[in-house]
Amino acid sequence: MYEKDTIIAPISSVSGGSVSLIRISGIDAINISDVFFPTLDITEKKGGTFYFTKFISNRSDIVDEVMVYVFKGPKSYTGEDVIEISCHGNVFIVEEILQNYLSAGCRIAKPGEFSQRAFLNGKMDLTQAEAVADIIASKSKSAVKNSLQALEGKLSEKVSSLKQYLIDIGSLLELGLDFSEEDIEIVSNEQLKTTLIKTLSEITILLNSFSNSRQFQKGIEVLIAGKPNVGKSSLMNALLEKDRVIVSHIPGTTRDHIHEDIIIDDTLIRLIDTAGIRFTKDQIEAEGVNKTKRFLNTADIILAIFDISKEIENDDEEIINHITKEMKDRAIFVGNKNDKKTNEETVETLKKYSDIMVSVSAKNDNNIDELRKIIASHITKENNHDPEHIVISNERHFNILNTVKNQISTTIDSFDNEPGHEFIAMDIRAAINTLSEITGEITTDDILNNIFSNFCIGK
Ligand SMILES: Nc1nc2c(ncn2[C@@H]2O[C@H](COP(=O)(O)OP(=O)(O)OP(=O)(O)O)[C@@H](O)[C@H]2O)c(=O)[nH]1
Ligand SMILES: [Mg+2]
Known part of the structure; x- marks a missing residue:
């Protein structure tokens, strides 16, 4: 080829x-x-x-x-x-x-x-070649750092050390099989299990690093959600520092989502303004609202916005319930229109549901910097990983490690049925081969073509 x-x-x-x-x-x-x-x-x-x-x-x-x-x-x-x-x-x-x-x-x-x-x-x-493409595509400083780590060969070193555990224990096991007639125990089941559990726990740590690092690779999605007319589009414009989205006093102005990218805290943020959430008979609007609900499930951060000059209404309650039930960790409550007379009861209710409630005026640009800081602190919270810690940010690596994890877990579980050492040796060989796919020691033309065809021309 x-x-x-x-x-x-x-x-x-x-x-x-x-x-x-x-x-x-x-x-x-x-x-x-x-x-x-x-x-x-x-x-x-x-x-x-x-x-x-x-x-x-x-x-x-x-x-x-x-x-x-x-x-x-x-x-x-x-x-x-x-x-x-x-x-x-x-x-x-x-x-x-x-x-x-x-x-x-x-x-x-x-x-x-x-x-x-x-x-x-x-x-x-292979991990280094993939890191080249990942560096170019990285949407934050931290993702660049993660991919550079892979380019330096740190991920390959980690994979090699995992493989070495398996090779060491696997060769003892194979040696034991040669002496099986003579009643000499070269490696005990206990030793085997300990090594496999150690390997498994290191793989799990790597796998756990993926969802965070993935976010920084692709950028962070910040969704602005709330009832119609609370000032979502105004808040989007205030954060962007320009009039990008149409703002009007007519509820239901934004029918479909609109997105724009900004940088906060060295990270690319995709701000998404959405259609107001409410039950409605208007078909076009209803579709926008359904889309908003889908966005709520996948966004990294949700700015749940309320008009604090008014009483809490059913639509607000619906949003509060939805968010506090399923996505509280990702939500920041924003009380908008603080330039008007505040409805204290509304503020109290919002504070009851959320530890973070920022009061702003999107129209007068009041406290928007404070909101930026709070968004930044959400990002940093997710992002403070130890530079020595190896991070997985590539989906192919994640999938392979997941397969190895499943292979090893199945082997560990099989110990209860006292399998013969020849079966365990086979499982370990399979896990070693799977691990080798990460660095490309074992690969096929199809896999390679698939990986490299996702690069841009000129890389
Ligand atoms: N006084 C005051 N009015 C605001 C503020 N933010 C928005 N408004 C007004 O509220 C109305 C609705 O603002 P939008 O930004 O269009 O609200 P929206 O949530 O995007 O509305 P839909 O797209 O219809 O769901 C407009 O008349 C804005 O001028 C604010 O901080 N203070
Ligand atoms: Mg709008």
Whole structure:
């Protein structure tokens, strides 16, 4: 499956920056490049060097003034010969350079193909290649840190140490099987069980780190929910510091959800304004309301907003009940319209249900900074993990570890039925093989293609 042909792709954003970077990798990367840099004699250059020169097209036109970087395999990202060209960040220049290489026999790299070649050439294991894609996609500083940890190889080290427990105990077990006729006990059931339980508990810790780290990988969803007309859209605008959403005195103004991204506390926050929650006969609105209820189940943080200048009504109660029953930990109560005369009874009722009640005026921008701080404290609470602690942030790793966890749990449970050591040895071998899928020691073309095709082009 490893095609050794020469591939090309832009590896930076094609326009929008002052410079674009193009990578060419493969057996002919240097030879093909020779004609485009006639003054350079690039085939004679050492690896790890770079030059300022002109890119001359196959029609002898000057395409751009560029920097050319020469890397000789295996000392390159992919492990192959690599040329990187940094040209001006203009889509026509990038396109012309690509076209020149394509006419000379290169082909456009598939998504993730550079990293796939790096993996196949042993430059990195699978967790490290995946970390490259994860770093690019990370939606918070903390997710970047988690993925960097994997790129450094910390996750692979952890997986290796788990595997080593199993290999050590598995080989004793296999040795015991060789002596089974002679009544020598090399490893006791107690020892076996202890090792398996230890492995299981370390895997469980890794698995538990996933849901938090996943949040930081994809960004945090903050849902603004409440009865019609309480000021949800006004609060969204206040948090965004711009008039993004239509605000009006007519209840039911927002029919469908609207989202915008902001950064709070180094984390990407997706703010979602929703249709007001109430029972309604209006079909269009009803659909929006159902969607809001679905969003409530999945949002990371809920800003439950109430009008504290008014009495608590049925619709408010419905929301309070729903939230306090199922999603209290994720909810922040916001009492809006504090610029008007406050209804003390409403405030007391809200305080009764929630430890956190922030009183704001979305319209006058009063106390919005305090609300931002409270949102930030919710994020930090979830985010203060120890840097030495290995974190799982990739779904594939999570799924594999979950399978290993199930395999080991089943083995531990089977001890009650006093299984023969040959069965336990088989289970342990299976668990070792499953673990090996994480780093890619055991893998198939299908798995690899699936992983790398999810990368963006140029990685
Ligand atoms: N006095 C005062 N009025 C506010 C405040 N926030 C919102 N309003 C007013 O309340 C009305 C409703 O505001 P919206 O932001 O549209 O409320 P909403 O919750 O998005 O309403 P729907 O989309 O219809 O569910 C508008 O007339 C706003 O000007 C506030 O803090 N103080
Ligand atoms: Mg609205």
